[in-house]
Amino acid sequence: MVAVIAALAAGEVEGVVGMSGGLVGGLSEMLGKSSLARGVKVEIGTHEAAIDLYLTVEYGARIPVVAQRVQEGVKRAVEEMTGLTVVEVNIHVQGLQAASPEETGRKRPLG
Amino acid sequence: MGIIDRIILTVYTVALLVLSALAVLIGVGWDKPAGVIRAALDTLNGRLTIGALGLIFLVSSARLLILAFRGRQPGQSVVHETDLGDVRISLDAIENLVQRVARQIKGVRDVRPQVALGADGLHAAMRVWVSPDVNIPELARDLQEEVGRSVQGVVGVALAGLDIRVENITTETRRGRVD
Numbered sequence: 386m387v388a389v390i391a392a393l394a395a396g397e398v399e400g401v402v403g404m405s406g407g408l409v410g411g412l413s414e415m416l417g418k419s420s421l422a423r424g425v426k427v428e429i430g431t432h433e434a435a436i437d438l439y440l441t442v443e444y445g446a447r448i449p450v451v452a453q454r455v456q457e458g459v460k461r462a463v464e465e466m467t468g469l470t471v472v473e474v475n476i477h478v479q480g481l482q483a484a485s486p487e488e489t490g491r492k493r494p495l496g
Numbered sequence: 497m498g499i500i501d502r503i504i505l506t507v508y509t510v511a512l513l514v515l516s517a518l519a520v521l522i523g524v525g526w527d528k529p530a531g532v533i534r535a536a537l538d539t540l541n542g543r544l545t546i547g548a549l550g551l552i553f554l555v556s557s558a559r560l561l562i563l564a565f566r567g568r569q570p571g572q573s574v575v576h577e578t579d580l581g582d583v584r585i586s587l588d589a590i591e592n593l594v595q596r597v598a599r600q601i602k603g604v605r606d607v608r609p610q611v612a613l614g615a616d617g618l619h620a621a622m623r624v625w626v627s628p629d630v631n632i633p634e635l636a637r638d639l640q641e642e643v644g645r646s647v648q649g650v651v652g653v654a655l656a657g658l659d660i661r662v663e664n665i666t667t668e669t670r671r672g673r674v675d
Contacts, residue, residue: 473581
């Protein structure tokens with residue numbers, strides 16, 4: 386649940402294109418792991434949580450800036466919704482990807 | 497997943513396809529394969545073959561299973577430590593960036609970048625294929641400037657070195673014309 390909150394919060398940050406599922410072949414996803422929480426690893430104690438996020442960042446964005454926004458957004462969202470204290474949000478930038486509107490438009494069939 | 501694992505996976509899937517098709521046929525009543533296997537079991541060579549096949553399947557199953565559960569290898573990355581946690585930028589991502597930036601420079605036909613972390617910082621090396629109508633020293637300078645600037649801007653770390661190796665001068669485009 387925390388993973389889903391973290392993933393959604395991260396996805397809202399400008400410059401984040403997507404989450405990269407940390408598992409080869411997506412086998413574990415097939416085995417029933419929620420795809421909403423793809424690319425998120427969470428460690429939860431009784432009062433604290435540590436979160437690892439595996440991201441793809443928009444090409445051209447400044448990674449440290451995007452990363453900081455993600456860290457802040459995820460920390461805020463998780464703390465507000467769960468009451469846990471988030472001690473760290475580690476960002477792993479796995480790749481860069483163009484996210485221009487014309488590119489997403491090209492993939493979509495016309496009509 | 498490396499190329500070898502992809503090959504293993506492909507062969508594995510095809511072999512399973514054939515075997516399962518055989519099993520269906522045997523189930524329907526085609527008894528020749530069963531006869532062949534029984535005959536093979538009577539000879540030493542036949543038994544060795546069946547045993548070896550089993551071993552190959554066992555090993556590749558184990559390998560694929562481990563691969564699936566071990567997850568992506570962490571790989572090397574550039575680390576920024578912040579108050580809120582670490583920010584790790586994988587070298588793959590940086591290579592990706594270098595390639596995109598370099599390709600946008602006029603006169604560059606293709607680029608194969610490689611980024612490594614050395615003792616003194618981030619090093620990039622790239623093999624480039626260039627058009628015949630460029631001045632290579634100028635192009636190299638442009639490349640170094642552009643790539644250096646965008647790595648600094650995007651990753652937040654200056655390149656300690658950027659080596660360029662011009663592989664060939666070519667008119668043909670080695671890549672697709674669109675990304």
